[in-house]
Amino acid sequence: MTKEHPSQGKTVGVRQSPGKSFLLALPMMLLTLMMMSGGKIPADPQRLFVFAVTYLFFNLLFFLMIHTGKTDRYRATAFITYALLFIVSFISHMFEARGSMSLSEEKIILCEVPFCHLVIPMTLIPAALTKTIIFPGMITGGFASIASMFTIWIGASLSLGRGWCSWGCFFGGLDDAFSRILKKPLLRKIDPRWTYLPWAVLLAVVLTAAAFLSPTYCTWLCPFKTVTEFQAVTSFKILVQTIIFVSLFIALVIVLPLLTKRRTQCSLFCPFGAMQGLTNRINVFDVRIDPHICTNCKRCVKACPTLSVTEESVRAGRPLMSCMKCGTCVDVCPSGAAAFHVRGTPVEGNRNIKRLLFLYAAFLFLAIFSGGTIQDGLSRIIRLITTGSMI
């Protein structure tokens, strides 16, 4: 482990030698091999190739995380790849099954719409009071069933808290990607009061969903319908809904992340993200800023893509509840004051062990959850190159 002096202006890292990095990455290699293969290596050459590429991709990134001591750039590489290939895979499936991205009335009537975690906050009150789920999906079985997504959400909340938004969400990689395109932000000042907006959206969608027994965020606001599935425009009402969600996608997922270098959709709008912030309170992993080491350079405040690190929170020694544990502040901190932390343990304890424990949980979640989708997305791209069609 090496530590460089802050006055040298270099990041304090937890670099490991290649040999030690390999040994520390070995458990991840074995676990991802077991989980991604399901105990069976594909026999078909193309599937084997895609499996090998995905497996090596993840394990190389994890090795580099350990070797370089940097988290965010390797996390973002996997996370953004996941989001992009999720879209490739999902849209291909839609075209294969329905011939278009539009959601037919038939699928709604038959309750065969894939369930997504963003619906969860809206389902809770109706589920508690009526014992029903206000979504046209399947409770169990089939693709993306409701119980399956709830199980994954519970697992993610217990193991990562709001880390889900940087390590699990298949949409988050989109605004993460756009927020990285420009080197410097064109819009620097964001009024911190905007960070209350996701709570307002959460309250509004939860109450309207309960009142109308309809997932109002999905119907009216969800920007990600633009890149997944949406209702065919058959009425003026659906046309208005389409204009709203496409506009929100352009504004919150593309334009604002580009201009501000912040994940605006995730940190300033997403109601699920706001709710997920509550799970940070019960999660064992968090980020701490050691006031004894902090030089108050404010790099973390400027770099945090989710506006979770403020001057007050630095003084308090921890980011806000909205922290998505992406590791940006930890990576940019020149004095090593910001670090991943395990609750109950002293802040100044062995940081490398705490970081490793978090990375094992978070990266394993990302690799397992996205592995199948990335393989499918890659297969579709290979099919497109070789046959001219993804379907």
Added chain:
Amino acid sequence: MKRARNIAGYAWAVACVVAVLATFIGNDYFSAKLASATGVTISPWYSGGEIVRSIDHGAYRTVIRRPVFDGLIGERKEGFIQIEWQPVTALPPVIEDGIDFTGDGKEDFAFRLDTIAGRGTLTPRNPSVIAVETLVKVNQGWVARIQLRKVS
């Protein structure tokens, strides 16, 4: 005390790694358990409500579901009733059905379904029957949702 908190913290952190594995390895099991333990079902606003009657016409049948007025607490003023004709392969070109969903022995509405043109004509015989909300062909047959309003 500090040492105990330290050990508990690290043990909990290791348990999180195990929780990640359990989430995926046991997903089918946990999903089934979650569904059965909570007993949740799909809202009748989407599923169409429970089947209350099935009328056998020989080659095909008419399935009548319960009227749905369910609200978060109590009932709403407006709702619907879902009628289905199945199987799709045995349906005649034109179906004419009289539906009594109130169970009073009187027809509440008549419905004429043209399975070739995909058109439905509703003739209300009860003031609570408003209009055709949805008429759609699914893989098992045809489904119609008829808009209803509670009449006191």
